[in-house]
Amino acid sequence: MTGIGGETSPQPVDKPAVPAVPEPSGVDLARVALRAAKEQAKARGAAAQQKKQARRGGGLRSGARADGRDPMALGAAINRLITERGWETPAAVGGVMGRWPQIVGEDLAKHCVPLKYDEDPEERVLTVQCDSTAWATQLRLLAPRLVARLNEDLGHGTVRMIKVLGPGGPRRGYGPLRAPGSTGPGDTYG
Numbered sequence: 086m087t088g089i090g091g092e093t094s095p096q097p098v099d100k101p102a103v104p105a106v107p108e109p110s111g112v113d114l115a116r117v118a119l120r121a122a123k124e125q126a127k128a129r130g131a132a133a134q135q136k137k138q139a140r141r142g143g144g145l146r147s148g149a150r151a152d153g154r155d156p157m158a159l160g161a162a163i164n165r166l167i168t169e170r171g172w173e174t175p176a177a178v179g180g181v182m183g184r185w186p187q188i189v190g191e192d193l194a195k196h197c198v199p200l201k202y203d204e205d206p207e208e209r210v211l212t213v214q215c216d217s218t219a220w221a222t223q224l225r226l227l228a229p230r231l232v233a234r235l236n237e238d239l240g241h242g243t244v245r246m247i248k249v250l251g252p253g254g255p256r257r258g259y260g261p262l263r264a265p266g267s268t269g270p271g272d273t274y275g
Contacts, residue, residue: 196220
């Protein structure tokens, strides 16, 4: 249609008919009710079966298939225990302490020994003791590279810092070889 000035007026647009969802009939309702009743009966039967098995000793039976009672290899049992208890990091650090000479080199391993590992998440410090101040100084200089090497083996962030201790020195007590008023052998032990 054209109106005044040659304009066309909009034509009404037919909207597509939305199909009506049919109401469930008696047969459909019966099917839904039957399905729900079957599921409830199945659940009651499973609960009754579990009660019976609990009375008979847990329901574990020997058979051809593997279950939790089967023997396992020692290594697998230890790995399972480590995982269950959350000991992965301490066990890995313990392995590093066992492989210390391969990680730091034979020369350094002869003079520096790992003592302990603090696994507190804020700390994560590996404490190492050296047999002289010269080796302690050398290890302090190598500490950043050693931390990177250890984290490469153990996983990122396992060791944040290496605490280097000098030699322990002799027991500070009075004895026959000590001069009166001396504090010990200064630079060599500390």
